[in-house]
Amino acid sequence: MGKKVTLFILTLVLATTGQASSWAGQVLEKIKQTGVINAGTRKDAIPFGYINEQGKWVGYSLDVLEIIRKDVEKQLGKPIKLNLVEVTTQDRFNKIKDGSIDIECASTTFTWERNKTVDFTVSYFASGTKVLVKKDRGIGSVETLAGLKVGVIPKTTNEQAIKIQHPAAQLVMVKDRKEGLQKLEAGTIDAFASDGILLEGLKKESSNPNNLEVVPEFPYAYESYACMIPQDQSQWRNMVNYSLVKFMEGIVSDQPEPVAIYEKWFGEENGVTPYPRDSINDYFQGIVDSHEWIPLVNY
Numbered sequence: 442m443g444k445k446v447t448l449f450i451l452t453l454v455l456a457t458t459g460q461a462s463s464w465a466g467q468v469l470e471k472i473k474q475t476g477v478i479n480a481g482t483r484k485d486a487i488p489f490g491y492i493n494e495q496g497k498w499v500g501y502s503l504d505v506l507e508i509i510r511k512d513v514e515k516q517l518g519k520p521i522k523l524n525l526v527e528v529t530t531q532d533r534f535n536k537i538k539d540g541s542i543d544i545e546c547a548s549t550t551f552t553w554e555r556n557k558t559v560d561f562t563v564s565y566f567a568s569g570t571k572v573l574v575k576k577d578r579g580i581g582s583v584e585t586l587a588g589l590k591v592g593v594i595p596k597t598t599n600e601q602a603i604k605i606q607h608p609a610a611q612l613v614m615v616k617d618r619k620e621g622l623q624k625l626e627a628g629t630i631d632a633f634a635s636d637g638i639l640l641e642g643l644k645k646e647s648s649n650p651n652n653l654e655v656v657p658e659f660p661y662a663y664e665s666y667a668c669m670i671p672q673d674q675s676q677w678r679n680m681v682n683y684s685l686v687k688f689m690e691g692i693v694s695d696q697p698e699p700v701a702i703y704e705k706w707f708g709e710e711n712g713v714t715p716y717p718r719d720s721i722n723d724y725f726q727g728i729v730d731s732h733e734w735i736p737l738v739n740y
Contacts, residue, residue: 456479457473468543469677473517480506481528481536485618487642488706489548489566498525499704502546505668505688506564509544512684515597530594534559537669541702543578544681546668548639550598554576561667562681563732565689568722570602571637573625573644573653586610589631592621600632606629617659620641625653626663636664641714685733688737689725692718696737 448470457728473480482502483490506523514521526542533549536542536557547566550563572591574580577675580589587609593600595614603610611632615621621633622643634641644650668685691699707716 443475463554468674469680472513472521472677474518474735476520477522477524478506478510478513478544479524479526481526481533481542481547482506482525484547484718485529486639488641489647490565491642501566501603501702502548504702504706506546507542508688509546509684510582510679510689513680515614516680518558521709530597532618533669536649537671540671543677544668544670547652548636549669550664550668551667552598555669558672559669560672560678561669562678563684563685564665564667566666566726567636567721568636568638568666569663570606570634571655571657571660572632572634573622573642573655574632575625575650578631578655581658585633590629591622592633594618594621594629594635597635598662598664599636603634606661619646622647638716645713682732683735686729686732687737690735691737693722693729694737695725701713 446561455562459701477626482500484492484498486502488500488501489502490498494497503525504587510521510523524616526536528536528542528545528547533545533547534555537545546565551564555561568688572586577586579585583606584654586603590613591603591610592613592615593603594617600612613624615624615630615633618633618635620637621630621635625633626647626649633640633643637660644653644655647653668681670681688699688702692703703718703721705711706713707718707721709715709717
């Protein structure tokens with residue numbers, strides 16, 4: 442009797458575990474059943490995802506996720522909600538791997554090493570590793586960082602870029618960009634390394650932004666931003682890629698709605714962190730050209 446009960450329980454557990462594993466693997470089916478996309482993004486990465494002065498969670502990545510939600514809703518033929526989940530540098534990969542989120546769009550850089558455990562969509566922005574420094578320090582070339590204390594967030598592409606490009610720099614580990622800014626303003630580090638576009642946003646959080654600058658003019662290493670999704674989910678990835686390519690196609694072909702979204706965050710006149718359309722258009726055009734051109738009847 443005891444052996445039969447034990448065998449029954451074990452069989453039930455294995456069956457349940459197998460169902461959970463199979464269910465976790467079908468992201469698009471889960472979204473269709475629940476009507477919800479669990480999407481990870483940041484609250485500390487101006488202009489991609491952050492809390493504005495009115496206390497509202499906003500950002501370029503949030504607008505991109507909304508575009509994806511609308512397209513998914515249309516393709517699945519049912520209402521779909523977007524459930525935003527905060528992610529950090531430390532937990533973003535684990536939340537994708539354990540199924541806590543279905544997609545992460547923030548300011549995450551594609552690397553081949555990361556691609557071993559998560560999948561990436563097409564890129565939807567590009568930046569590069571630079572440093573935030575106090576003005577008039579003369580910092581900006583490879584040589585000038587030798588012997589200086591440079592703050593970096595551990596296990597980021599920025600840390601790797603500084604190690605490779607500036608082997609004589611003294612790396613100081615910081616928890617996040619906020620701590621990096623605090624240490625820079627306090628003078629305990631000479632520079633803080635991160636993506637150039639994020640450093641421009643970080644300046645806005647300083648008590649004296651006019652005393653800071655982002656250097657050099659050209660990045661030490663270039664970064665290609667993409668959304669992350671769980672591995673081996675081609676249908677889900679294709680659906681997201683369709684939305685991203687259509688959005689970028691709308692920008693390069695000067696469609697009002699996608700251009701308005703881009704200009705809100707990166708416009709040279711009124712954008713949160715200006716980034717020239719000419720530069721990004723060339724980048725987006727290269728991505729669009731590698732896919733089928735989409736008739737923009739929705740814009």
